[in-house]
Amino acid sequence: MSETELQADNSAPEPQLDEDDRLRPEFVDAVLDAVHDGDAARAHELAEPLHPADIADLVELAPSEERPALVAAIADLIDGDVLAEMNDWVREALVESLTATQVADIAAELDTDDAVAIIEDMDVEDQREVLRALDPDDRAAIEEALSYPEESAGRLMQRELIAVPEHWSVGDVLDYLRKNEDLTTDFWEIFVVDPGHKPLGTCQLSWVLRTPRVVSMGDVMKREQTLIPVDMDQEEVALRFQKYALISAAVVDPSGRLVGMITVDDIVHIISEEAGEDALLLSGAGEGDINEPVIDSYKGRVRWLLTNLLTALVAATIISLFEGTIQKMVALAALMPIVAGVGGNAGTQTMAVTVRALATNQLTQSNTLRAIQREISIALLNGVTVACVIGTAVGLFYHHAALGGVIAAAMMTNIFIAGLAGVVVPVTLDRLKADPAVASSIFVTMTTDSMGFLAFLGLASASGLVG
Known part of the structure; x- marks a missing residue:
């Protein structure tokens, strides 16, 4: 191979994507370095071969304070297809930096559903400016789409058909x-x-x-x-x-x-969004987007933490009722979190299965009773297994057979209650037209914690374990 060929081979560009089709960190750094150095032409040259979805990823991967300079360097590559693939929060910030005419030009290139996705999150006054800048036919189609409820078929559909x-x-x-x-x-x-x-x-x-x-x-x-x-x-x-x-x-x-x-192709996005949304709602993490502003994330999460704090006070109140019992036998204080914790996990398992079944229409009014019976059966099997293990372990560790029996009975009771609550709470919320993914975890956790402490400490007192 000649020297010229070797040099050409050595200067061949590195692949932009890794084996998982994600932008390589070195490539992202190379683009950002070119922007930092004021070499917009080099940044544009690197980004130009990318697919619109990868250009959207490139903008998202850039630190928020560096995005304006990056977008300015590759401005002619940021078209409607790129915006349609971009994260909602990043896109919203980018659209805010554009004029109404620029947004209208981009929206005119897109199918109606993608244009609506860009315009619907804008302020009302900004929406009006963009709509006024559109072609009358495009404006009429987008205005009609915006008249439908959010996350409805009317917002999702495209008018362009045969x-x-x-x-x-x-x-x-x-x-x-x-x-x-x-x-x-x-x-x-x-x-x-x-x-x-x-x-x-x-x-x-x-x-x-x-x-x-x-x-x-x-x-x-x-x-x-x-x-x-x-x-x-x-x-x-x-x-x-x-x-x-x-x-x-x-x-x-x-x-x-x-x-x-x-x-x-639109449905693929919806399935992904809805699945992620339900998981985040169950955890109380709000929208859970890493591009979401810190204050918005804080507001979305703190209200659930405060609600959890209130429900935790219920469990604390139950513990306070048995303060004398705990003082007489310190081992109870060490063991009662185990009963509540395992019961909470059992409830979460059942709740997650139930919420998913409701979301996918697998659980309906016709099979609700059968589903409850199934979860009760699973809870009983789990309860017997865990109760035998914890009862034997505690009895041997503390050399106290009665204590082992009490915690076994309490564990059995709480896992049964957890299984029942894990299916009844989401189903009840669904029947009341409330989103079961939003509030189920709080009610189920409160039930398992409270009943776990009540069952364990109550059985300890009633059995004469503490004299």
Whole structure:
């Protein structure tokens, strides 16, 4: 190999992504170093080959104070596709730094659902400025989407779709698609509608391409279809896509007219968001986004900590009722956290399973009783196992068989109560139209702590263990 070839080989750029398709730290540092040195051209050169999703990651990975300079250096790469992939908090801060005309230009490049995602978090006055700068057709579509509830199918859907009448032939459809340059270019199926624009069926694009031109669309289409009401919650939409293995689905207004469609690429994001949201709600961690401002994270978390403090006072009150019992036998003070702690873990296990079952529609009114019976059975089995272990261990360690029996009985009782609370509390909240992921953990923890202390100390007193 010649010297020139060796130099060319040595100067070959390092791959930007690692084996997990994440931006390499060295690459991110190289871009930021170029920005620090005032070499915008070099930063742009490094970032230009990246996919829009990776450019969004690059902006997110930069420290917040360095993002404005980075965005300025690669400004022409920050288009609608990049903003659509960007973290909500980072995108919101970036959009605030743009003029209304710039935001309007970006929104005009996007499908309606992505444009709405950018505009919906803006202040009302800023929204109005952006909407005034939009093309009338785009403005009307986005204003209609914003009129629907947040996290509904109306916000999620895109208006750009292909709809044709039933009497058209396959040839008519092909000619229509080829001659109209303003039609959307990203679609997987064609919707067949009646004169009132109500969906009659769907036809996959592959069917159209493989069917003779003379065949009527009414003979090709599939009449069975899953229609999404425009006001349906996005979590329910995601469940329908998952249940029926949909690629896209028609969205209809209250009168049954076709007003948009939802595609599976949007649903992938929703499933990920909803799963993460439920886990964070169970922990009381708010939105749990590492890009969320510190004050907002503080406000989201501290209220749950204060609520936990109040519920902990209930357990403390129960302990105070048995102060004399504890003073007579110090071993009780050392052992009672074990009863409460294991019971809490048992309750959390059951609660997590129940909340997930409710979220995925596996747990409904028709099988609630069966689910409760199942969790009680599991709780009894767990209770017997753990009670035997802890009872034997405590009896041998303290050389006190009665103490071992008391803690075994208390553990059995608390795990049973924990299993019952772990399923009843979320189901009850769900029946009351409250989000079971939000408040279940507080009530279940309060129940297991309080009943654990009450069962252990109460049995110790009632059994005559403490003379």
